[in-house]
Amino acid sequence: MSDLRELYQQVILDHNKNPRNFHEMADATRHVDGYNPLCGDHYTIFVRTDGDTIADVSFTGNGCAISKASASVMSSTVKGKSKEEAENLFHTFHRLVTGDTSGLSAADLGRLAAFSGVSEFPARVKCATLAWHTLKSALDGQAESVSTE
Ligand code: ZN
Numbered sequence: 001m002s003d004l005r006e007l008y009q010q011v012i013l014d015h016n017k018n019p020r021n022f023h024e025m026a027d028a029t030r031h032v033d034g035y036n037p038l039c040g041d042h043y044t045i046f047v048r049t050d051g052d053t054i055a056d057v058s059f060t061g062n063g064c065a066i067s068k069a070s071a072s073v074m075s076s077t078v079k080g081k082s083k084e085e086a087e088n089l090f091h092t093f094h095r096l097v098t099g100d101t102s103g104l105s106a107a108d109l110g111r112l113a114a115f116s117g118v119s120e121f122p123a124r125v126k127c128a129t130l131a132w133h134t135l136k137s138a139l140d141g142q143a144e145s146v147s148t149e
Helices: 002-017 065-078 083-097 106-120 122-140
Strands: 030-036 041-050 053-062 145-147
Touching: 002 065, 002 106, 030 122, 041 065, 041 122, 053 065, 053 083, 053 122, 065 083, 065 106, 065 122, 083 106, 083 122, 106 122, 122 145
Parallel strands: 030 145
Antiparallel strands: 030 041, 041 053
8 A cells, every 4th residue: 555655745846846827816706715714724726617617627725735735636637527426526536535435436436546545534524625615605606715613
């Protein structure tokens, strides 16, 4: 498992250092601010939807490596997906980082699997899920800002 762990670590470090889709979006359908006051993570998620499809996702902001890598992976994972597919991915991701992996396959997880180690650090779950919570709020058309507290 240690090789796998090393690989996952590399994925997180890479996405933290070179976050994907890390920019504002001028033609966003919605944007929502997400805060995790426990850690100081703060991001704005921009979404452009086309009917039921997430045509584009981007984000700006700052926070710890886990939160930034998670926002980066989230943005590149849900782009082009339907809202329902994105919600299912969030559900899968939430189970992964809280250690409830029974029945989850590698195919379900894809690159989200890099965050499996988070389940050993419960305090970091909010870091890992912040971008997903914020995306969900944007897709649901709810509040303009969300907080993990
Ligand atoms: Zn954090």
